[in-house]
Amino acid sequence: MRAPVVTICRRGADRIRAGHVWVYRSDVVATEGVQPGAVVLVQEQGGLPAGKFAGKSARATRTSSDKNVRPTRTGVARTLGTAFYSTASEIAIRMISPKPVTNIEQLVRERIRAGVAYRERFVQNTNAYRVIFSEGDFLPGLIVDKYNDILSLQVLTQTWDPVPMRNVFLSELQDALNPRAIVERVDPRVRRLEQLPERESGIVWQGENSEPPNQDVIPNRFSDEDHSQSNHPASLGMTSGEEVDPREAPVTPKLQTEFHMNDVRFLYDALGGQKTGAFLDQRENYAAAEKYARGGALDVFTYQGGFALHLARSCEKVTGVDSSRPALEAADQNAALNGREIEWIEANAFDLLRDYSDSGRKYDTIVLDPPAFAKSRQNRETAIRGYKELNLRALKMLRPGGILVTCSCSYHVSAADLLEVLASAALDSHRIVRILENRGQSKDHPSILGIPETAYLKCLISAVS
Numbered sequence: 223m224r225a226p227v228v229t230i231c232r233r234g235a236d237r238i239r240a241g242h243v244w245v246y247r248s249d250v251v252a253t254e255g256v257q258p259g260a261v262v263l264v265q266e267q268g269g270l271p272a273g274k275f276a277g278k279s280a281r282a283t284r285t286s287s288d289k290n291v292r293p294t295r296t297g298v299a300r301t302l303g304t305a306f307y308s309t310a311s312e313i314a315i316r317m318i319s320p321k322p323v324t325n326i327e328q329l330v331r332e333r334i335r336a337g338v339a340y341r342e343r344f345v346q347n348t349n350a351y352r353v354i355f356s357e358g359d360f361l362p363g364l365i366v367d368k369y370n371d372i373l374s375l376q377v378l379t380q381t382w383d384p385v386p387m388r389n390v391f392l393s394e395l396q397d398a399l400n401p402r403a404i405v406e407r408v409d410p411r412v413r414r415l416e417q418l419p420e421r422e423s424g425i426v427w428q429g430e431n432s433e434p435p436n437q438d439v440i441p442n443r444f445s446d447e448d449h450s451q452s453n454h455p456a457s458l459g460m461t462s463g464e465e466v467d468p469r470e471a472p473v474t475p476k477l478q479t480e481f482h483m484n485d486v487r488f489l490y491d492a493l494g495g496q497k498t499g500a501f502l503d504q505r506e507n508y509a510a511a512e513k514y515a516r517g518g519a520l521d522v523f524t525y526q527g528g529f530a531l532h533l534a535r536s537c538e539k540v541t542g543v544d545s546s547r548p549a550l551e552a553a554d555q556n557a558a559l560n561g562r563e564i565e566w567i568e569a570n571a572f573d574l575l576r577d578y579s580d581s582g583r584k585y586d587t588i589v590l591d592p593p594a595f596a597k598s599r600q601n602r603e604t605a606i607r608g609y610k611e612l613n614l615r616a617l618k619m620l621r622p623g624g625i626l627v628t629c630s631c632s633y634h635v636s637a638a639d640l641l642e643v644l645a646s647a648a649l650d651s652h653r654i655v656r657i658l659e660n661r662g663q664s665k666d667h668p669s670i671l672g673i674p675e676t677a678y679l680k681c682l683i684s685a686v687s
């Protein structure tokens with residue numbers, strides 16, 4: 223059966239030709255009653271005026287086989303490839319192939335296997351990593367993380383939600399990774415934006431169950447309602463900064479495992495925590511920070527202790543700060559698991575840094591890894607002020623020769639912006655800052671040239687004198 227056709231304007235087509243995979247709704251010229259989440263053929267509007275062309279959608283269908291034909295003055299549309307279509311998102315089109323795709327199931331299975339093979343090749347020293355990174359693996363809208371024997375996934379677009387599609391990726395993930403269980407972490411805000419029916423987080427497949435994967439979720443009642451922080455409906459599963467208080471969640475059976483990275487052990491509660499559970503995108507930055515860290519260390523926005531647990535191997539004393547008590551409780555369990563003594567402080571980081579810097583406290587190493595302050599371009603200025611404040615306080619509190627590790631996971635604050643923030647904080651605090659490493663996200667979160675949104679995490683490690 224021929225895929226339905228969506229026609230887009232020149233601007234959208236140019237975006238695709240430049241290597242991007244998104245086309246915004248404002249660049250869609252015509253759709254032929256396309257269903258939510260449909261796999262569509264994308265064509266560039268030909269030489270005919272938009273209105274006239276839109277009225278001739280049947281013609282667009284007929285010409286869809288002319289995939290390599292350049293637009294001509296007579297208005298022949300050019301096929302740009304195959305995409306997932308959303309009837310709700312501002313990102314109407316997410317390209318999956320520059321060609322017509324006849325067997326979508328086969329394509330999804332191949333991409334999953336390619337994602338697994340890429341990690342086998344490039345990810346080291348861990349059994350926890352992102353297996354599928356949405357656009358970064360050309361499976362836009364699907365996120366899959368592996369924590370030892372548990373897979374944790376997020377469905378972010380209409381295409382992935384119907385049962386037949388779920389069965390395809392669930393069965394391929396089982397074949398490729400042989401997990402004990404697969405859980406789905408629902409982001410209610412994303413489901414609302416995509417106009418998908420409500421759904422709860424829970425187990426979507428379990429090994430003991432010999433039946434084929436089914437669509438029923440075992441509800442865990444651990445709703446992420448209103449606590450999600452996706453930057454965008456097109457969230458790439460970016461780090462988030464808010465926490466659900468499990469005291470408010472009814473008790474349900476736990477699904478837990480233990481994973482390791484860089485020879486540090488972590489507990490994983492598949493249905494607790496933020497997003498899919500841990501911030502795997504920082505894995506390589508933990509190891510890098512540990513190399514330089516020394517003396518007394520302060521890990522601000524520690525969550526479950528990711529940086530702190532690593533720093534504890536190279537520092538004399540480590541303090542981790544977070545506003546979330548459940549996160550710190552998990553951090554404390556992780557410390558015990560690794561036989562480490564770490565001090566945890568539940569506080570608002572801004573207040574604590576102000577108090578500590580005003581009272582003249584000093585550290586040899588400070589890590590700043592705040593949640594995404596800029597969730598949209600409109601928040602950019604406010605976000606930059608937030609980063610400036612944090613970095614200025616931290617620089618003032620570092621002893622000469624100290625190490626600053628400063629991160630930003632806001633896509634809308636660029637790497638250049640973060641450098642500028644740090645430069646301005648250095649000037650204001652009269653400190654010399656030498657960049658030791660200018661880093662990004664771990665390799666299991668691949669960033670694709672041409673799709674700038676796939677690169678979101680910044681991590682600068684500096685020596686401060």
Ligand code: SAH
Pocket residue numbers: 461462463464465500501504523524525526527528529543544545546549569570571572591592593
């Ligand atoms: N560094 C962590 C990830 C941090 S995510 C890791 O590598 O795992 C951001 C963290 O900031 C979350 O744990 C969130 O609870 C915390 N947070 C958000 N706002 C805060 C604030 N104002 N003060 C302190 N912590 C805050």
